Amino acid sequence: MQADSKPQLLSILTKVTIIGNANGEWQVPTDGATFIFNGTKSPNQPNSKNSALINISNGPFAGSNCPFVVSGPFAKNELESLTLQLIEVAESLEKQLHCWPSTGLVTTVLMARLAAQLDVKRMSLLPSLKRDLTMASDAHLPCIVHNWLGERRIALDLEANLNWPELYLDPPSSDTGIDPHTTSNTADLLPHCPFESLAKLRQQTLDKTASPQEMLAILIYLATSPIESWLQHSSQQKLLASEQIFFNQTPDKNSGFWYLNNNHASQYLDGIRYRLAYCQQMSPAKQNRF
Numbered sequence: 001m002q003a004d005s006k007p008q009l010l011s012i013l014t015k016v017t018i019i020g021n022a023n024g025e026w027q028v029p030t031d032g033a034t035f036i037f038n039g040t041k042s043p044n045q046p047n048s049k050n051s052a053l054i055n056i057s058n059g060p061f062a063g064s065n066c067p068f069v070v071s072g073p074f075a076k077n078e079l080e081s082l083t084l085q086l087i088e089v090a091e092s093l094e095k096q097l098h099c100w101p102s103t104g105l106v107t108t109v110l111m112a113r114l115a116a117q118l119d120v121k122r123m124s125l126l127p128s129l130k131r132d133l134t135m136a137s138d139a140h141l142p143c144i145v146h147n148w149l150g151e152r153r154i155a156l157d158l159e160a161n162l163n164w165p166e167l168y169l170d171p172p173s174s175d176t177g178i179d180p181h182t183t184s185n186t187a188d189l190l191p192h193c194p195f196e197s198l199a200k201l202r203q204q205t206l207d208k209t210a211s212p213q214e215m216l217a218i219l220i221y222l223a224t225s226p227i228e229s230w231l232q233h234s235s236q237q238k239l240l241a242s243e244q245i246f247f248n249q250t251p252d253k254n255s256g257f258w259y260l261n262n263n264h265a266s267q268y269l270d271g272i273r274y275r276l277a278y279c280q281q282m283s284p285a286k287q288n289r290f
Helices: 076-097 103-114 148-156 181-189 194-207 212-224 227-233 236-243 265-282
Strands: 015-019 032-037 051-058 068-071 117-121
Touching (some): 068 076, 076 103, 148 236, 194 212, 194 227, 194 236, 212 265, 236 265
Parallel strands (some): 015 032, 015 117
């Protein structure tokens, strides 16, 4: 096929669909542009000539030194232009997140600028940090390298004709499945403000002034604490500080916060992050726009 017979990228960006890599069925829309990541497989193929499937792979995943490798039914110069725009957005987001952003967020931020209509599916920007109890201590979850709470902060502030149901969370359930007696003694010793307990956990981890058992008790308490307490004490400053203790951009070079690589402790991280993410969502403070 000659380059001039290929569809023009900008001409189909009036409608864009972004498909994340979370679980769930999906179909390729019959019109507009559809973005997938790292070769996500679809059970259904496009049925219309007006539909364009664009794959964006992480450079390391694709064996490239370039941060992104873009493929799709477009002219080479258009794919190169899209790649450069993705890199520009990623480098700007990196400054706000203090780590490299996920490809999903980068694509969404760019398409929020370019697309007239944007649908995001199978992507909540809150993948689980819960490790399998049999994982080796030197193994890490791939998702641990991104600042997901920071990514949600940026995503929640996007202004566009955006349809993204999975971004918005329901209030945390009060039924955690954890025995309340496990944390009753700990709760009496911790500050009433869960953000202070979170700060205490961070400092104890850095200073190594408490035993893993003591710090585990704090994690369990925070994962089961009522959302009302979080909302009462929430502020933008506290939420921003909390972002930095739930990721490790270079797990191959340093271990980071101990609970990220501890099979038992990691079971409670999702409960804490969910509460923080819900506070972000309910915050009256308007976040800085990208």
